[in-house]
Amino acid sequence: MLFSLSCLSWSAGDPDIFFSGDFQNTTFDQFVSDIETKSGGHFYYVEEWISGITITVSGDNISLANVLVKYLPDKGLYFYIDDQKNVFITRNLELISELPYYQSFNQLLVPDGESDEKELTQIEKKYIEGRAPRAAETIVIGKEDGDNIHGKAAISGKLWDIESGEPLIRANIYVEELKTGAATDINGQFNLVLVPGQYSVIISCLGMKEIRYFLQVHSNGQLNIPMEKKIIPIHEVVVKADLYQNVRGMQMGYERLDIKTIREIPMVMGEKDVLKVVQLLPGIQSVGEGSSGINVRGSPADQNIFYINKIPVYNPSHLFGFFSAFSPDIIKDFSFYKSNVPAKYGGRLASFFDILTKQGNNKKFSARGGISPVTGHIAIEGPLKKEHSSFIISARSTYSDWLLSRLEDPDIRTVMHHFMTLQLKSTQRLMTKIF
Numbered sequence: 001m002l003f004s005l006s007c008l009s010w011s012a013g014d015p016d017i018f019f020s021g022d023f024q025n026t027t028f029d030q031f032v033s034d035i036e037t038k039s040g041g042h043f044y045y046v047e048e049w050i051s052g053i054t055i056t057v058s059g060d061n062i063s064l065a066n067v068l069v070k071y072l073p074d075k076g077l078y079f080y081i082d083d084q085k086n087v088f089i090t091r092n093l094e095l096i097s098e099l100p101y102y103q104s105f106n107q108l109l110v111p112d113g114e115s116d117e118k119e120l121t122q123i124e125k126k127y128i129e130g131r132a133p134r135a136a137e138t139i140v141i142g143k144e145d146g147d148n149i150h151g152k153a154a155i156s157g158k159l160w161d162i163e164s165g166e167p168l169i170r171a172n173i174y175v176e177e178l179k180t181g182a183a184t185d186i187n188g189q190f191n192l193v194l195v196p197g198q199y200s201v202i203i204s205c206l207g208m209k210e211i212r213y214f215l216q217v218h219s220n221g222q223l224n225i226p227m228e229k230k231i232i233p234i235h236e237v238v239v240k241a242d243l244y245q246n247v248r249g250m251q252m253g254y255e256r257l258d259i260k261t262i263r264e265i266p267m268v269m270g271e272k273d274v275l276k277v278v279q280l281l282p283g284i285q286s287v288g289e290g291s292s293g294i295n296v297r298g299s300p301a302d303q304n305i306f307y308i309n310k311i312p313v314y315n316p317s318h319l320f321g322f323f324s325a326f327s328p329d330i331i332k333d334f335s336f337y338k339s340n341v342p343a344k345y346g347g348r349l350a351s352f353f354d355i356l357t358k359q360g361n362n363k364k365f366s367a368r369g370g371i372s373p374v375t376g377h378i379a380i381e382g383p384l385k386k387e388h389s390s391f392i393i394s395a396r397s398t399y400s401d402w403l404l405s406r407l408e409d410p411d412i413r414t415v416m417h418h419f420m421t422l423q424l425k426s427t428q429r430l431m432t433k434i435f
Contacts, residue, residue: 015081017041017064028053041085049077049091142219155192157223159184165362165390171205186356255281256335262328274334275324283338296338299350308355329379330394330423332358359427360390374398389428396421
């Protein structure tokens with residue numbers, strides 16, 4: 001009778017192992033060894049747990065689950081048998097093989113035909129708490145009686161790096177319900193037009209932690225949000241080339257480099273010259289040795305136009321063309337078009353160079369610099385008013401005249417040639433409001 005009642009805790013449909021044999025006061029270790037030999041199963045347990053357990057059973061087609069139910073509970077042991085004939089034995093902790101579906105925090109969804117609600121155990125409550133999604137913050141845009149245009153609300157805002165205050169370029173704001181969104185420009189700003197209502201918004205940017213918000217939109221308003229950096233661990237990078245997958249977009253002849261890429265390229269005499277880096281790309285060649293001029297796909301050097309922060313630069317070189325006028329310490333982003341230049345960048349036939357500079361750290365002060373055999377450079381950035389305005393100043397100069405004065409040739413020693421570059425930028429954030 002006792003043996004029959006103990007078997008009720010193991011369902012007939014659960015995996016089981018059947019064996020035949022005659023065991024009389026057999027130690028548990030010997031019993032396990034014999035079962036593994038006959039059935040091909042494997043047991044997993046700690047030896048000290050089964051100390052003193054002896055098995056007495058005999059017959060044909062014996063259920064292993066029934067035997068374990070009879071001898072293990074008195075020792076505070078639980079077991080589980082999977083489909084691969086693996087037997088796991090645990091102590092003081094029942095092994096849960098299948099996660100249940102919970103209707104609510106305090107109710108377990110019971111099978112059809114049963115109306116009783118099952119009280120959750122502590123382990124089950126931890127499970128349901130762990131799988132519950134994080135509650136997203138709700139942001140209210142505008143006022144209920146605020147202005148809107150033809151029943152729609154215009155939302156503008158800005159995304160920036162919370163650590164440095166730099167605006168985030170090409171960050172995405174995605175509205176799940178509408179399956180559409182917007183992307184930030186070079187100043188980290190974006191614009192959205194939504195019908196008043198509630199929306200789920202996902203804000204993402206490469207290298208930043210993804211943010212989810214609920215937007216309660218009433219009327220026109222602003223949405224300014226800082227983002228934190230995210231470390232993305234990688235194990236292996238496989239680079240493949242495929243002749244039939246080399247088209248990345250409709251715009252042809254477009255290249256983009258960031259300052260990190262420029263810094264990783266070794267340069268002669270220690271100068272991280274932007275125009276020298278460009279010459280490593282296909283279709284671009286130097287005009288000649290000792291010159292910063294370039295020929296793009298055979299076009300003359302005067303058919304290239306250079307812009308820095310949307311301002312044209314008509315003389316992009318120093319010292320007879322040996323050095324470019326762009327200091328690498330202040331450059332943030334560099335892109336250019338070679339052939340098929342869009343109409344809005346007209347004025348030259350060969351290429352358009354667009355250089356963007358940093359806006360400066362509005363959180364803290366920092367400085368960096370260096371020297372090379374021919375030049376020295378330094379850059380300083382920091383806040384004018386913390387989190388509202390910032391500045392960055394970059395200075396570069398050569399001491400070539402000092403080097404030439406040390407030569408023995410009197411004609412060369414009297415030659416005085418050097419250059420100095422000073423670039424200053426200040427950024428002011430106006431009407432910033434963080435929700």
